[in-house]
Amino acid sequence: MSHGGARKGAGRPKGQGQYGEPTKPIRLPESLIKSVLKFVKNKGYQLPLYGSKISAGHPSPAEDDIDRHIDLNEHLIKHPTATFFVRASGNSMINAGIHENDILIVDRSLQPQHGKVVIAAVDGQLTVKRLHKENDKLFLMPENPDYSPLEITEENEVYIWGVVTNVIHSV
Amino acid sequence: MSHGGARKGAGRPKGQGQYGEPTKPIRLPESLIKSVLKFVKNKGYQLPLYGSKISAGHPSPAEDDIDRHIDLNEHLIKHPTATFFVRASGNSMINAGIHENDILIVDRSLQPQHGKVVIAAVDGQLTVKRLHKENDKLFLMPENPDYSPLEITEENEVYIWGVVTNVIHSV
DNA sequence: ATAGTTGATTTCTGTACTTTAATCAACTGT
DNA sequence: ACAGTTGATTAAAGTACAGAAATCAACTAT
Structure with a gap:
C-alpha cells in the first residue's frame, strides 16, 4: 500500500527558493x-x-x-572608515569638474600630496582646492581664474581634512 | 562546596559580540x-x-x-533593476559637467523628456546628449559649442537607452 | 594577604533539526 | 478513463539548542 516512492524527480524542485540558489543562515546585527x-x-x-x-x-x-x-x-570607497562626503559650495574649482552642490567623496586616510584636490578648513569654512607645493611653500590653488591662490602659513589656520577622490554631479 | 553562584553582574557581559548588539540568524544566498x-x-x-x-x-x-x-x-540608484553605468567618451557635454571617462549613472525606467540628459545609440555608438523637443521635433543637443545638434528623424536610427541621473567624476 | 584555580553564570555563535512547501506517482471513486 | 486524494520524497526556511566565550566569586595554595 505504498504511495509515491523513491524515484528521480520527486520532491520539491531545486532552485525554488526566493533566491534560486542554496542559502545559509548567517547571524546579522x-x-x-x-x-x-x-x-x-x-x-x-x-x-x-x-x-x-x-x-x-x-x-x-x-x-x-x-x-x-x-x-x-x-x-x-576604498577606506570606508576614513571616508565622508561633503557637499560642494561655490565654483572655485569649476575647471576641475567640481560644481556647486556636487557631492565630494573625501578619503581622510590618503596623504594630501602636491597636486591632489583636498578639503581644507579655512576660517571655519570647508573649501575645496588643489594642493600645490612650491619651494617648500604650500598653496591652496583654485581652478577658476576668478579666484586667487591661498598660501598656507603658520598664521592662517588651515587644516586639511582629506583628499577628494571623486565628485558626484547631478545632471 | 559551591563556587560562584547566582548574582548580579555574573556571566558574559552583554554587547560583547562582534557587533555589540543582538544578532539574528538570517538565511542568505x-x-x-x-x-x-x-x-x-x-x-x-x-x-x-x-x-x-x-x-x-x-x-x-x-x-x-x-x-x-x-x-x-x-x-x-532608485531603480536598481533598471540602472546601469556607462563610461563617457568625448567632451561634447563638457558644459553639463560630463568629462571624458566619467561614469554615468543611467536609469532606463525614467521617461526621456525634454531637457533630460539621455544616453542614445547613434550609428552603433553610445552618446550622451540633452534631449530637446521643439515643435514636435526631437533633437540631441550637445553642451559644447564645438559640436552640433542632431535631429532625431525616421531616417537616422537613434535609440534612447535611458536618462542620465548622475555623473561620477574622478579628480 | 595575595595570586592563581575552579565552578557557576550569562551571553554569544554557529549549525542541527524541525517545520513548511512543492512535487511525483500510486491509489480511489465516479 | 479521468480527476481528485493521499503518502512518499526532496528542498527551503526558520528556530531551538548545544558548545564556546567571558565574567564573577568562592576556594586554595603560598
Whole structure:
C-alpha cells in the first residue's frame, strides 16, 4: 500500500527558493537586517558598466560590451572608515569638474600630496582646492581664474581634512 | 562546596559580540554571503554627509553639521533593476559637467523628456546628449559649442537607452 | 594577604533539526 | 478513463539548542 516512492524527480524542485540558489543562515546585527535584506534583494547593487561602443540594433547594449559589474560603494570607497562626503559650495574649482552642490567623496586616510584636490578648513569654512607645493611653500590653488591662490602659513589656520577622490554631479 | 553562584553582574557581559548588539540568524544566498559580510563590516556603507560650514578647531568636522548619513547606492540608484553605468567618451557635454571617462549613472525606467540628459545609440555608438523637443521635433543637443545638434528623424536610427541621473567624476 | 584555580553564570555563535512547501506517482471513486 | 486524494520524497526556511566565550566569586595554595 505504498504511495509515491523513491524515484528521480520527486520532491520539491531545486532552485525554488526566493533566491534560486542554496542559502545559509548567517547571524546579522539586528540594526542592519533591514538594509541587508534590501542589499540582497538588489543582488548587492552589482550593476553593469558598459563602454561606449554598442553593437547595432536595440534590444539591449551588447553583452560582450560589458566591461564588468560594479558596486558603487566598493568602487568609490576604498577606506570606508576614513571616508565622508561633503557637499560642494561655490565654483572655485569649476575647471576641475567640481560644481556647486556636487557631492565630494573625501578619503581622510590618503596623504594630501602636491597636486591632489583636498578639503581644507579655512576660517571655519570647508573649501575645496588643489594642493600645490612650491619651494617648500604650500598653496591652496583654485581652478577658476576668478579666484586667487591661498598660501598656507603658520598664521592662517588651515587644516586639511582629506583628499577628494571623486565628485558626484547631478545632471 | 559551591563556587560562584547566582548574582548580579555574573556571566558574559552583554554587547560583547562582534557587533555589540543582538544578532539574528538570517538565511542568505551563498553567492552573496561574502559581499554581505563586507557590507555589514562597513555598517552598510552609511557615511556622513557634511555641509560646507564647520565649527572652528580641527578635531573633526562638527557633529552638528552632519546633514545625515547616506549610502551611495541607495542615494544614487532608485531603480536598481533598471540602472546601469556607462563610461563617457568625448567632451561634447563638457558644459553639463560630463568629462571624458566619467561614469554615468543611467536609469532606463525614467521617461526621456525634454531637457533630460539621455544616453542614445547613434550609428552603433553610445552618446550622451540633452534631449530637446521643439515643435514636435526631437533633437540631441550637445553642451559644447564645438559640436552640433542632431535631429532625431525616421531616417537616422537613434535609440534612447535611458536618462542620465548622475555623473561620477574622478579628480 | 595575595595570586592563581575552579565552578557557576550569562551571553554569544554557529549549525542541527524541525517545520513548511512543492512535487511525483500510486491509489480511489465516479 | 479521468480527476481528485493521499503518502512518499526532496528542498527551503526558520528556530531551538548545544558548545564556546567571558565574567564573577568562592576556594586554595603560598
